Amino acid sequence: MLFTTITYAGFLLIIFILYWFAAAKSFRIQNLILLAGSYYFYAAWDWRFLFLLCFSTFLDYLSGIQIENSASPRAKKFWLICSVGINLGFLGFFKYFNFFIDSFGQLLQSFGMIASVPTLNIILPVGISFYTFHGLSYVFDVYSGRVKSTRNVVDYALFVSFFPLLVAGPIERATHLLPQVKAPRTFSAEQASDGLRQILWGLFKKLVIADNCARIVDLVFENPGQYPGLDLAIGAVLFAFQIYCDFSGYTDIALGSARLLGFDLLRNFAYPYFSRDIAEFWRRWHISLTSWFKSYLYIPLGGNRKGMVRTIWNTLIVFLLSGLWHGANITFIIWGLYHALLFMPILLMGKKKEQSGKEELVRFTIPNLFRMILTFSLVTIGWILFRADSMSSAVEYFRNILIPHDAAKTIWDIHLNTTTTFIFIVVMLLTEWMQRARSHGLSFTWYQIPGLLRYSIYAFLIFAIIWFGAESEQFIYFQF
Amino acid sequence: MKHFIFGLIKFVVFFLILAVITVLVSCMYMRSVRFEIPDDKNILVVGDSHTECAIDDTEFRRAINFSKSATSYLFTFAGMKKLIRDNPQVDTVLLSYQYSSLNEENMNKWYDDVILLQERIPAFLPFMNISDLRVFLAIPGLPRIVLASVKTYLEFYGHRRTGTYKAWIRDNLGAFRQMNDNNLDKDVKARTPYENLRKKSRLSTIQLDYLRKIINFCRDQKITLILLNTPVYEWRKFTDYRSFEYNSKKYLKDVRILDYADYPIEKKHFSDVSHLNKWGARAFSKYLEKNLALDLTQAQPQYEKLFLKR
Numbered sequence: 001m002l003f004t005t006i007t008y009a010g011f012l013l014i015i016f017i018l019y020w021f022a023a024a025k026s027f028r029i030q031n032l033i034l035l036a037g038s039y040y041f042y043a044a045w046d047w048r049f050l051f052l053l054c055f056s057t058f059l060d061y062l063s064g065i066q067i068e069n070s071a072s073p074r075a076k077k078f079w080l081i082c083s084v085g086i087n088l089g090f091l092g093f094f095k096y097f098n099f100f101i102d103s104f105g106q107l108l109q110s111f112g113m114i115a116s117v118p119t120l121n122i123i124l125p126v127g128i129s130f131y132t133f134h135g136l137s138y139v140f141d142v143y144s145g146r147v148k149s150t151r152n153v154v155d156y157a158l159f160v161s162f163f164p165l166l167v168a169g170p171i172e173r174a175t176h177l178l179p180q181v182k183a184p185r186t187f188s189a190e191q192a193s194d195g196l197r198q199i200l201w202g203l204f205k206k207l208v209i210a211d212n213c214a215r216i217v218d219l220v221f222e223n224p225g226q227y228p229g230l231d232l233a234i235g236a237v238l239f240a241f242q243i244y245c246d247f248s249g250y251t252d253i254a255l256g257s258a259r260l261l262g263f264d265l266l267r268n269f270a271y272p273y274f275s276r277d278i279a280e281f282w283r284r285w286h287i288s289l290t291s292w293f294k295s296y297l298y299i300p301l302g303g304n305r306k307g308m309v310r311t312i313w314n315t316l317i318v319f320l321l322s323g324l325w326h327g328a329n330i331t332f333i334i335w336g337l338y339h340a341l342l343f344m345p346i347l348l349m350g351k352k353k354e355q356s357g358k359e360e361l362v363r364f365t366i367p368n369l370f371r372m373i374l375t376f377s378l379v380t381i382g383w384i385l386f387r388a389d390s391m392s393s394a395v396e397y398f399r400n401i402l403i404p405h406d407a408a409k410t411i412w413d414i415h416l417n418t419t420t421t422f423i424f425i426v427v428m429l430l431t432e433w434m435q436r437a438r439s440h441g442l443s444f445t446w447y448q449i450p451g452l453l454r455y456s457i458y459a460f461l462i463f464a465i466i467w468f469g470a471e472s473e474q475f476i477y478f479q480f
Numbered sequence: 481m482k483h484f485i486f487g488l489i490k491f492v493v494f495f496l497i498l499a500v501i502t503v504l505v506s507c508m509y510m511r512s513v514r515f516e517i518p519d520d521k522n523i524l525v526v527g528d529s530h531t532e533c534a535i536d537d538t539e540f541r542r543a544i545n546f547s548k549s550a551t552s553y554l555f556t557f558a559g560m561k562k563l564i565r566d567n568p569q570v571d572t573v574l575l576s577y578q579y580s581s582l583n584e585e586n587m588n589k590w591y592d593d594v595i596l597l598q599e600r601i602p603a604f605l606p607f608m609n610i611s612d613l614r615v616f617l618a619i620p621g622l623p624r625i626v627l628a629s630v631k632t633y634l635e636f637y638g639h640r641r642t643g644t645y646k647a648w649i650r651d652n653l654g655a656f657r658q659m660n661d662n663n664l665d666k667d668v669k670a671r672t673p674y675e676n677l678r679k680k681s682r683l684s685t686i687q688l689d690y691l692r693k694i695i696n697f698c699r700d701q702k703i704t705l706i707l708l709n710t711p712v713y714e715w716r717k718f719t720d721y722r723s724f725e726y727n728s729k730k731y732l733k734d735v736r737i738l739d740y741a742d743y744p745i746e747k748k749h750f751s752d753v754s755h756l757n758k759w760g761a762r763a764f765s766k767y768l769e770k771n772l773a774l775d776l777t778q779a780q781p782q783y784e785k786l787f788l789k790r
Contacts, residue, residue, distance in 0.1 A: 006621075187484075193484060455494045458495070459494070462495065463630075466631075468631070
């Protein structure tokens with residue numbers, strides 16, 4: 001059930017009506033409705049993996065209680081290791097088994113040994129990376145005493161499987177979402193209206209920009225030799241916008257859906273392409289994942305408290321695992337290392353700032369513009385690694401950008417809407433620039449803009465979606 | 481909650497009014513445009529892929545081809561009315577009429593296939609009657625298709641400003657389509673002879689209704705309507721020719737049918753069993769250029785005599 005389909009709109013409407021009208025008096029019943037809806041939502045993808053989700057949920061729920069109830073540190077540690085081991089075991093099996101087996105086979109072959117290693121036809125359960133990290137954050141927080149274990153299984157199951165964030169995040173923290181699950185929610189017209197606006201903005205970014213970019217990007221990455229270098233560079237830029245509008249569009253729809261139900265989820269994007277250096281980019285891009293790695297990996301490893309060498313090492317580990325989290329492919333690992341490399345000068349110069357979730361307002365100055373363009377260019381180079389199917393494809397792509405060659409095609413022939421797509425990218429960038437102090441592109445209240453103008457903006461976006469929206473494609477981050 | 485729902489309803493009403501106005505204005509604009517064809521072209525060729533591939537209007541010089549693949553008679557009727565009104569010199573219409581034109585199984589999907597209708601409704605909507613839309617009321621997402629059609633008219637406006645609107649007409653209303661391939665042998669292998677299918681064709685009443693509307697319209701406008709059955713490879717083997725003949729006799733007694741199904745054409749001139757490639761289209765169009773007037777005066781088309789002479 002894709003967020004961009006009529007089916008999802010109908011599903012959300014039914015949940016909204018049941019939630020606010022049929023069960024408004026009891027938040028316990030509301031939670032049950034949300035949990036049933038979330039499991040239905042997940043089963044609509046593939047019902048077989050619902051059992052895996054339930055098992056993972058129950059394991060972490062039980063581990064949380066056992067960690068809290070255990071008197072000895074050894075017993076606490078046992079339950080922590082048990083939960084982390086099984087969760088990462090599932091994740092490793094479903095996501096990385098074939099990758100490691102293949103890599104092992106290749107390694108043996110490079111030593112001259114002919115190895116026939118078995119691989120399995122494993123289907124990746126949708127959202128496994130996200131709900132595994134939800135569960136782990138809870139167990140870690142209970143272990144460290146940041147949060148008390150929850151005794152209500154429905155509350156906990158809802159925390160893990162709340163449908164707006166189930167398949168592609170944001171990766172929630174128990175400290176943030178569980179208190180909302182455990183307390184009654186009150187309907188706020190302002191919050192719900194803002195949720196609808198955020199959904200509309202997300203749909204616009206996904207259907208009008210990301211999916212139109214995808215048509216061009218797919219073709220140039222498939223046959224880079226057939227396009228001139230400039231077109232390939234434009235193709236890479238379009239992929240930068242595709243992945244941003246795809247993932248942040250998804251997140252906007254997720255956050256908007258949650259707001260309709262009275263929940264505030266963690267912010268996942270803070271206009272990352274307005275970043276002035278790579279550290280700022282990572283404070284603004286996929287915030288819930290970077291902050292997860294920071295809290296549960298970087299800081300436990302010692303963070304920046306154990307000298308420069310250790311700080312560099314910890315940063316490298318975080319980026320490496322962050323790359324690997326995205327998928328079982330060497331390109332993701334190299335992409336992670338590339339970002340770690342970009343990060344080094346900032347670490348060495350001691351310019352790294354703490355992630356606060358709120359970035360200072362970027363002012364429009366020539367030096368800032370220059371730094372933003374430079375950062376965007378560096379990030380876009382990284383996206384080529386991210387998008388390529390293999391390292392050899394990535395190298396071929398880079399080579400075709402840099403070395404002049406006979407090109408039979410141009411991206412301007414591919415898709416009638418290439419120019420229109422660029423116009424909408426500019427519209428999106430201008431809107432987000434003007435709204436950069438707020439949480440999303442349409443985040444304004446009724447008294448700021450006259451009603452007719454506001455309605456006209458919404459209508460413009462709906463018309464743009466209907467007229468220029470491409471056939472909806474799967475969200476990129478669903479594969480992770 | 482009341483405030484939220486009231487605000488939502490207000491916006492929905494605003495959007496619906498705006499959407500209706502946008503569609504109406506853009507349709508009125510399209511209706512106001514004159515689709516002019518050259519003065520020396522007095523024969524209008526309309527219909528589906530059979531005429532689309534068979535009539536090369538550079539060879540058949542008095543004709544202009546506005547046929548489009550998978551276009552039902554409903555859309556053909558809408559487009560044809562507009563073209564005839566805009567071009568008073570048109571005195572003859574050649575309409576594709578072939579073995580499956582009145583076959584329910586083949587034709588009804590042209591009325592309910594959402595993907596196909598997403599192309600056809602926008603192209604012909606401005607020229608349709610409101611009542612024609614009733615046929616599509618059961619189609620999921622009809623309002624969205626209707627609203628999306630405005631984009632087609634915006635594209636036309638853009639093409640018109642740049643003087644390239646012929647490309648828009650080709651893509652939306654239709655034109656001669658050059659098939660450069662020859663897949664006849666492959667198609668013959670893939671097809672089962674009709675007799676072996678043991679299927680009984682059923683009449684598509686909606687196709688027949690709109691075909692009758694076309695006949696009546698042409699009669700009212702004093703335009704000669706000719707139903708054209710284009711060449712088919714081994715017509716009697718691969719098609720339900722009996723139903724074709726039965727329907728023709730039963731429902732279309734009052735209209736002239738030129739049946740070229742058996743027209744002797746070389747194998748290499750077919751694109752597939754029922755479509756000509758560009759060489760076949762060239763040969764067939766040359767024949768029509770020369771013999772159409774004569775064929776109309778006779779009970780049998782001229783080629784049958786030519787064929788017998790051979």
